Amino acid sequence: MSEEREYxxxxxxxxxxxxxxxxxxALTGPAPVVVDxxxxxxxxxxxxxxxxxxxxxVGIDRDPVAIERATARLxxxxxxxxxxxxVSDELAGxxxxxxxxxxxxxxxxxxxxxxxxxxAERGFAYSYDAPLDMRMDTEQELTAERVVNTYPAGELxxxxxxxxxxxxxxxxxxxxxxxxxxxxxxxTKRLAELVRQAIPAATxxxxxxxxxxxxxxxxxxxxxxxxxxxxxLPAALDAxxxxxxxxxxxxxxxxxxxxxxxxxxxxxxxxxPGLPVPLEAHQPRFRLLTRGAELPDDDETARNPRAAxxxxxxxxxxxxx
Numbered sequence: 001m002s003e004e005r006e007y008x009x010x011x012x013x014x015x016x017x018x019x020x021x022x023x024x025x026a027l028t029g030p031a032p033v034v035v036d037x038x039x040x041x042x043x044x045x046x047x048x049x050x051x052x053x054x055x056x057x058v059g060i061d062r063d064p065v066a067i068e069r070a071t072a073r074l075x076x077x078x079x080x081x082x083x084x085x086x087v088s089d090e091l092a093g094x095x096x097x098x099x100x101x102x103x104x105x106x107x108x109x110x111x112x113x114x115x116x117x118x119x120a121e122r123g124f125a126y127s128y129d130a131p132l133d134m135r136m137d138t139e140q141e142l143t144a145e146r147v148v149n150t151y152p153a154g155e156l157x158x159x160x161x162x163x164x165x166x167x168x169x170x171x172x173x174x175x176x177x178x179x180x181x182x183x184x185x186x187x188t189k190r191l192a193e194l195v196r197q198a199i200p201a202a203t204x205x206x207x208x209x210x211x212x213x214x215x216x217x218x219x220x221x222x223x224x225x226x227x228x229x230x231x232x233l234p235a236a237l238d239a240x241x242x243x244x245x246x247x248x249x250x251x252x253x254x255x256x257x258x259x260x261x262x263x264x265x266x267x268x269x270x271x272x273p274g275l276p277v278p279l280e281a282h283q284p285r286f287r288l289l290t291r292g293a294e295l296p297d298d299d300e301t302a303r304n305p306r307a308a309x310x311x312x313x314x315x316x317x318x319x320x321x
Contacts, residue, residue, distance in 0.1 A: 013043030042070035164217030
């Protein structure tokens, strides 16, 4: 089957083969359950449902557009899916409410989904001129425009530094504050131009569009993405049955670092050092399935450029907690 026919609209799930391979051993029972904490367009979900005929999939997403499109995409599996509009940090509550507190698989495909990037009016991309929005949940109040036009210079610089890893955060924030005093900054094009002006010319010549880090930082701030992951990933690990597996696809260093820290904490012996016999209560409940972060191969990045920044980590529950 061609990519175009298999994945309508050109949407290709990232590292799909590896995701299926890692989750498959956990889904051999009579009625396995997988929670997809970032459902998006449902590409990974559809492939999992096709590969495992007895699987029930719980899909969570905060974006109403994603929910609508994923629901349509997964219509052939309607009796085997539960799709819930919620933020990923509500994962434990969602599973409890639908009566499936224990799952065999969990998938996190973090970052921005294809509809959010491709629809200019959402304001996620600096490549389009659009209103400064960046909300994954289109009904929430906080937008990128509000952040840019109301945050004090120090707070704005902190956001750019922490979430965008922007070396020139203070310069960018100072110029934004100066310019918004003349006229509110309401468009992606104007913001991207201000960032370009704030960053030294020598730096602008390398590393791609200089606005990339600022847009990433604003998106994370508007949607509280790292805060959601800090809650959602531990909740997913807690929900896994023995033999259950989690797979996380991260797209920037902050997400990947947080994932690494959470998984490392669950896979280490917490007992006092030097004991002749390990204490059962302190033995790790999980084991890593990947050595470091796995990257997409060259063929995939050529086929799907959005996969280029993906970093995959996975773990398996080996003991009951």
